[in-house]
Amino acid sequence: MTLQKENILIVDDNYDMLELLHRNLKALNFHTYKASSVVEAIEILKLSSIDLLITDLQMPGINGIELIKYVQEHFPDIPKLVITGYPSVDSALAAVKSGALDYLAKPFTNEELKSTVQNLIAHKNKSGSVVEDVSSNKSLKTAAYAGIVGQSEEIIQLVDLISRVKDNRATVLIQGESGTGKELVARAIHFEGAFKTKPFVAVNCGAIPENLLESVLFGYVKGAFTGANETRGGYFQAANGGTIFLDEIGTAPLHVQVRLLRVLQEKEVSMVGSQKSEKIELRIIAATNNDLYEMSSKGTFREDLYYRLNVVNIETPSLRQRKKDIKLLAETFLTKYGSEYGKPQLVLSDKIMAVLMRHNWPGNVRELENVIQRMIIMSGKEIEMKDVPEYLKYAMPVERDELKTLKDVEKAHILKVLAAVDNNKTRAAEILQIDRKTLRQKIEEK
Ligand SMILES: Nc1ncnc2c1ncn2[C@@H]1O[C@H](COP(=O)(O)OP(=O)(O)OP(=O)(O)O)[C@@H](O)[C@H]1O
Numbered sequence: 178m179t180l181q182k183e184n185i186l187i188v189d190d191n192y193d194m195l196e197l198l199h200r201n202l203k204a205l206n207f208h209t210y211k212a213s214s215v216v217e218a219i220e221i222l223k224l225s226s227i228d229l230l231i232t233d234l235q236m237p238g239i240n241g242i243e244l245i246k247y248v249q250e251h252f253p254d255i256p257k258l259v260i261t262g263y264p265s266v267d268s269a270l271a272a273v274k275s276g277a278l279d280y281l282a283k284p285f286t287n288e289e290l291k292s293t294v295q296n297l298i299a300h301k302n303k304s305g306s307v308v309e310d311v312s313s314n315k316s317l318k319t320a321a322y323a324g325i326v327g328q329s330e331e332i333i334q335l336v337d338l339i340s341r342v343k344d345n346r347a348t349v350l351i352q353g354e355s356g357t358g359k360e361l362v363a364r365a366i367h368f369e370g371a372f373k374t375k376p377f378v379a380v381n382c383g384a385i386p387e388n389l390l391e392s393v394l395f396g397y398v399k400g401a402f403t404g405a406n407e408t409r410g411g412y413f414q415a416a417n418g419g420t421i422f423l424d425e426i427g428t429a430p431l432h433v434q435v436r437l438l439r440v441l442q443e444k445e446v447s448m449v450g451s452q453k454s455e456k457i458e459l460r461i462i463a464a465t466n467n468d469l470y471e472m473s474s475k476g477t478f479r480e481d482l483y484y485r486l487n488v489v490n491i492e493t494p495s496l497r498q499r500k501k502d503i504k505l506l507a508e509t510f511l512t513k514y515g516s517e518y519g520k521p522q523l524v525l526s527d528k529i530m531a532v533l534m535r536h537n538w539p540g541n542v543r544e545l546e547n548v549i550q551r552m553i554i555m556s557g558k559e560i561e562m563k564d565v566p567e568y569l570k571y572a573m574p575v576e577r578d579e580l581k582t583l584k585d586v587e588k589a590h591i592l593k594v595l596a597a598v599d600n601n602k603t604r605a606a607e608i609l610q611i612d613r614k615t616l617r618q619k620i621e622e623k
């Protein structure tokens with residue numbers, strides 16, 4: 178099912194409630210923006226086209242009633258749904274008077290949520306406001322959007338999400354397995370969007386030593402630490418006006434997380450060693466292949482930062498989830514690298530395609546891209562079965578006389594995963610869910 182065209186903004190200071198509403202609405206195929214305070218909510222309202230507001234009433238600082246009044250005044254067409262933990266007639270009545278169209282008292286069932294939301298949206302659409310039909314967007318029908326190749330439902334949804342967020346500055350969190358195109362998506366959001374002429378700065382948080390990350394991101398003033406011989410801006414200052422892409426955000430140490438949270442809350446940065454802060458206006462896109470939700474429940478990632486980053490959530494689908502796209506991707510890479518290596522005539526036989534279709538692709542599109550490149554390099558006039566990497570053939574059904582020992586199968590599987598992640602042992606250990614030491618032992622075993 179494709180996403181509904183409506184965007185729903187959920188406002189609640191209770192993270193569990195925010196998560197629960199998001200999950201339920203996602204299951205109903207709605208796209209959501211999330212805010213944990215009224216200030217954040219107003220920012221999103223200004224930036225994005227919202228079709229329904231769902232808000233809590235009791236929140237610290239500015240409360241939900243104020244938000245409803247604000248929306249009533251500035252966005253009178255947006256229907257409002259109040260979620261209240263205090264089903265007192267008073268607050269509900271006040272909310273209705275100030276312009277809320279409906280309210281739900283906690284606890285409510287998924288069914289109640291569904292019917293209320295659907296009613297409000299049907300009501301809105303009837304009242305004649307123009308809603309852009311994203312699903313009829315022409316670019317969605319094409320097989321490649323900003324380099325994103327695919328025809329599966331998953332890719333159509335992904336491109337739909339990108340087109341919803343590309344022109345606003347809402348913070349985006351991209352989650353997905355390694356090699357699924359997280360960076361590609363981040364670049365698409367920036368370079369297809371309204372701020373494409375402004376800088377795009379990509380920072381791989383995992384590749385920068387922990388003790389340097391803070392000064393690299395936020396800059397430092399002369400004398401801030403030994404070796405700080407001059408004042409120097411960081412990536413945040415460099416990205417001002419455009420987009421900063423924080424890759425592998427799950428690896429950011431806690432002290433950097435605290436600083437990031439402050440940037441997200443205050444929209445200002447201060448250099449390391451300076452008391453002064455300067456306003457910045459940029460879009461933050463963060464990406465990770467860790468489960469930040471789980472990390473936040475274990476305390477290794479700040480929960481408040483997770484929710485600030487996760488205003489819009491984009492999941493890049495694994496290749497095994499969308500096997501339908503393998504052929505198109507394989508052919509795209511064949512054309513691209515075929516001409517690059519001076520072998521534009523190459524084709525993939527049905528038999529080779531069948532091997533590609535059968536494989537599970539733990540390294541996703543990156544693995545497929547590597548495999549195609551390798552086959553082109555190995556091939557003569559044609560790509561033959563002998564050019565197909567050995568580990569891919571392990572996935573083929575084994576003949577009876579080929580039955581192997583558990584150890585052999587284990588070893589073959591380990592080699593397969595290693596090949597898929599370009600021999601990156603840390604990644605391989607993560608995928609196999611064993612530690613690096615065990616992995617090493619298993620590789621060395623005869
Ligand atoms: N849908 C797609 N269409 C075409 N190419 C893709 C697609 N998805 C990924 N790729 C290609 O696969 C490679 C890996 O993509 P990318 O670097 O964006 O993945 P990633 O999710 O950031 O991986 P990692 O977690 O390992 O950093 C790139 O060369 C990218 O161009």
Ligand SMILES: [Mg+2]
Pocket residue numbers: 359360424
């Ligand atoms: Mg990446």
